[in-house]
Amino acid sequence: MTNLNTSGEELLAVRDLTVTFPTADGDVQAVRGVDYTLRRGEVLGIVGESGSGKSVSSLAVMGLLPKTARIQGSITFQGDELLGLSERKLMKIRGKKIAMIFQDPMTSLNPVYKVGFQLEEAILAHNDLSKDEARKRAVELLEIVGIPFPAKRIDQFPHEFSGGMRQRVVIAIAMANNPDVIIADEPTTALDVTVQAQVLESLRTAQQETGAAMVLITHDLGVVAGQADRVLVMYAGKPVEIGGVDDIYYNPRMPYTLGLLGSLPRLDADRAERLTPIQGSPPSLLSLPPGCPFMPRCPLAKELCAEQEPELVVTDTADHRAACHYSALLAGKQADDVFSASAEDAEMPEAYGAEIAGVTGDVSAPVIDLPKPNTKGSV
Amino acid sequence: MPSRVNTSAGDTLGTTAEQAARANREFTVRARSQRQIVARRFRQHKAAMASLVVFVLVVLFAFLGPLLWTTSPSFMSNDIFTAPSGSHPFGTDSNGIDLLSAVMKGTQSSLIIAVVVSVVATTVGAVYGAVSGFYGGWIDTVMMRIADLFLTFPIIAIAIMLDNRFQQEASSLWLLIGVLTALFWPGAARVIRAQVLSLKEKEFVEAARALGARDRRIIFRHLLPNTLGSIIVISTLTVAGTILTETALSFLGFGVQFPNTSLGLLVTTNQTAIEGGHPWLFYIPGVFIILIALTINFIGDGLRDAFDPQQTRVRA
């Protein structure tokens, strides 16, 4: 899980991807320059709020954006350019080389066809098998993802499955043809927490069985921590930090990442701490002002931030890059070092477990010493 | 009070003034009331706007026209079958009646009937549908089956039958309105019921109940106002539907009767006008019917678009 698999073959390379949507109110720049590479066997987690562009960039990879979208840049799969490819050629790649799992399992499956039909359809689209062989493989797949009584349930309709089960069917469809890349777009967002774990388990199985590289898109940092090798943090259509999962979690260098981590409730904290929320809301992508899009919400911001949008620059290691003019200042800091000014404004009743000076101790949270990973010798 | 934030991050946090200035940089969204949003979206629907203008003109024509064009629609002059000219812009028919004034009067009655039917049918239908949808269960089933009963019989048959019986009575116009209302209310009931069925699952209904609101209050204060968009659209389209149905009935002789007039009646009397060599007598009333129905349909479409929150028009 924490293995930085940087030696595998490069499967997917996204370079300077921009996606713009024309709307009645103007052009919306959903994605403004995304770069990343995906190597065989690794799991890349893409994290961001709604509207950060994470889903759109993945839909661009699959060629599933609406015709009105204007896409620029380059997306190469095993060296071949995907953008501008004809529908016939894309057909051969979708479901076979690159597969996708969508967010809402309740609506992802066609309600009028049996689950088995939809699974076999995926298999038969890319393989010359007989109906029986396809059905056998379908039952196999259902078993792998953990559907009980697969031979019986294969003839049922989607509405006879629960949400978590449906998502597992979708995972089965995705892994049906042993793809090289699986893109999972917020696979657990629409599900209960307990079901989430099961689905993530199925996802992990899928990845292991097929040996595929995975792009895991989510806004849930907890999900990413358990699954990803590398993490890409997106904000307002651009990546703002990228690096190994440990780097991102223990040594974040962009205020937004810091804020995200700080707003996670932690069960393992010693005492009650206030969450440090990031005040404000994401900017409108209709007309972004110049400079860093995070500036209005950033406690570190200065004039430079309003003038110039920061580029992704290397921080400690070549793999870890952050887009912030002052990323060096963030080394070793925790969320509440930077954001507690905002947390202060949020009034919390004392009964919630906050500590009151003179009664239970000081409120300002101490620096929690986490073991620093040994980064010696890493490439 | 908690102590001031530590400045271990250097003095990059800035003063409160700087922070405030930064906060202002965020976008401020102008709050628009729902009415303004709906009106704005309606204005963007070009066909609907144009139709609104034309429709208003037609209404003015029908109701203010006779004040300017004082020829009586029942005055039989000696000019029979004259083509459109200065003294008779729409010509005259076989009885020497000036078609312009006849069309004005016919449009008046058709419009009045249509509006009355629409208002009554939509109101009755909406309340009926809301009550039925709200209570659900067997009440809903029974109520909807009763509504279906109204739709089981072809309206033409009912109209013909009732009209035959009550012909020549003074109340025939009200009977016509009644029959037409009976035709259109179940449609409204169905649509509103469907909406209420989905609305009543929403939390605000539960909240209202938790606060002790009575059923009647929930239906009239909470549910129905949320269906206002549909109600407006339905009532608009009902006007169009009524115009077409009423003119059809009048054409068959079972709708508006003499001495009242209707555009449909005008079409009947001038059925053979084309082969008789005076096509305007046939075309003009028909064109008016089409004009009214078309403009109302476009307006209804514009309203539907304006009230629909999920409309996104992307011009590629």
Place this chain on the structure above:
Amino acid sequence: MLVYSVRRLLQSIPILVASTFVIFLMVASSVDPMTPYLTKKPPLSAAQLESLRIRFGLTKPLLQRYWDWLTGLVLHGTFGTSTQANFHIGQQLGYAMEVTLRLVVGTILIALILAVIVGVTTAVRQYSKLDYATTAVGFLFLSLPTFWFAVLLKEWAIQINESTGTHFFDTLWESSPNPPAGFLPQLGDAFQHMILPVVTLSLLSYAAWSRFQRASMLEVLGSDYMRLARAKGLSPLRVLFRHGLRNALIPLTTQVALDTAALLSGAVITETIYSWRGMGLFFISAIQLADPDSVMAWLLVTAVFVIVMNLIADLLYAVLDPRIRLA
């Protein structure tokens, strides 16, 4: 599925029974067989009128009359006695129904096929010039008074016939007075007479259904399962038809069945203009000739037809959408 069907079937029965009662009441109050006799000159004597009343069964109490009619219908299979001479209600109604059914079925076929083609195409090519053009034309059809257009069409057909010297369009009656011998020629003759009425009647239905289909298709096109189907690597045509149309047709089939009653009304009007001897003529003459049993028979048959169509709509919906079967 079977349970659902049976349940729906059973639910239809009370409606049918209620319909018979409503029919009887409506007719009993508005169609009086005594009408032609009350205005006869010289006026009939009280005794003559009374014997007529007895003959028409008007002296019996209302409920008794209803029961007699109903039992006659259910137990003896008779629609009653017509006041028109030599008029077997069942048989005449049968003829009239067959004629009208030609019009209704023809209209549904043409309007439906066109509506699906246009609806799907304009949904796929939303906001294109084709979309705007067909929408405008559709609105026109929706606003067109059927009776007015029927007369117009008839005129044009006559003019075309005259100018080309042929008899291509038959504008009168549902078939020629001396029809050609043989099944196929007769069929051809019937078709020739059907062209104008079907065109007239189908315009309105086509316009309404194509808009409906377009909206339905648009909704389907934006759905998640369509996206997943594409992501599976299926061909665009397969996605469009197997996944898209398959779902988009469901609401329309229900709508078509429900629109049948309105279609009957339109058929009555259209028949009148083209002088077809179908249900329209049957009904209007029954009313004018004060023939209550015929009127009741007509209303009953149309009610049954509409109820059956509603039933078919529900069953079809359940067949096409497996989620409904649980309801």
